Amino acid sequence: MSDGTGAGSGVRARPRLTVLSGPSGVGKSSVLAELRGRDPELHYSVSVTTRKPRPGELDGVHYHFVDGAEFDRMVDAGELLEHAEFAGNRYGTPRAPVEAALASGLPSLLEIELQGARQVRAAMPEARLVMLAPPSWEDLVARLTGRGTEDPAVVERRLAIARQELAAEPEFDEVVVNDDVRSAATKLLDLVVGPLPGA
Template identity: 45%
Template sequence: MTGPVAMRGTLFIVAAPSGAGKSSIVNAVLARDPDIRLSISFTSRPPRPGERQGEHYHFVSREEFEAMVAAGEFFEYAMVHGDWKGTARQSVEPLLAEGKDVLLEIDWQGARQVRAKVPDAVSVFILPPSRAALEERMRKRGQDSEEVIQRRLAAAREEMSHYHEFDYLIVNEVFETAVEQMHSIFTASRLRRQVQQVRHAELLQTLLGQP
């Protein structure tokens, strides 16, 4: 693992159990906030119906993914539901160094790795309003067998047990409210003194300098 990353931009982490509506909320916030760059993750799993290469994920083979791991190309990576998922270093570190804000849609394992590298990262965990709602959302996809759904529900319980590792919690009961809450978190986080101090160093020096 590399050491802490020098961060001029703000790094946002968003995680949630499968079926909690994470991607829909993130996409809605990104549509409102053009100043955040979404990092597209790599995965070793095949595309699902409707998913496109380079838009939803960078789809690679397991062998390609593991070669990237060996070459040290990942900012974070983890085994999720039996497949590899990870964020390329090139998708994050140069943007942060330039002062750009970056958003990662990752799981709790990846979030833990990211916090070790970027302690000032702002992390958000999205919860469903109930177990019944979570199961209903999974079934509405119509893509998975009963066995897969039960496995995903069990995995979701495990994922939700890590909610306490995150800075903020959003309950996705009313979609528009959840979007507004996440956008508010992003806006407030950018205005933290530590971040603004770096972003506006020249202004502060001018304002506080000798007349």
């Protein structure tokens, strides 16, 4: 685990790629929003997706929204570091911005689903995988059913996928429990910019 000497010391470790994953409804967007205010130098990858924007989402900020044909073109051209299908939509990580950030000395953070995290681990074994987990299964169920934005069948599919994702915890290097957004963001930031174990 991180020894806590990174984020607070003001000393950057060598740049690395951190992959944040976790089940739908665990609060990844809230934790990342908190993180953005803490460290403006950190590079955040903006994923490409074929799903439609939700209210308040902006193209190029939250996601790059594309159609299926453009997504296929990016896959065929090798422009995506990883790509996967989730809940009927496709998501991918543009490769060039991540490689450019790391080459310039900036730590890079990806927020992607389990399928994509596994692809990144295969392509870049040095990447650190972090799972954002709920305080309890009951808490996650309450968050998903409390959204009120999706029909029950979609929620059930998300819960089934969430069970699979949480079962993959042993594949991750670190687990951060999101019982408090500010606390979770602090722990995540230390993992992203702090020294690697043994460094």
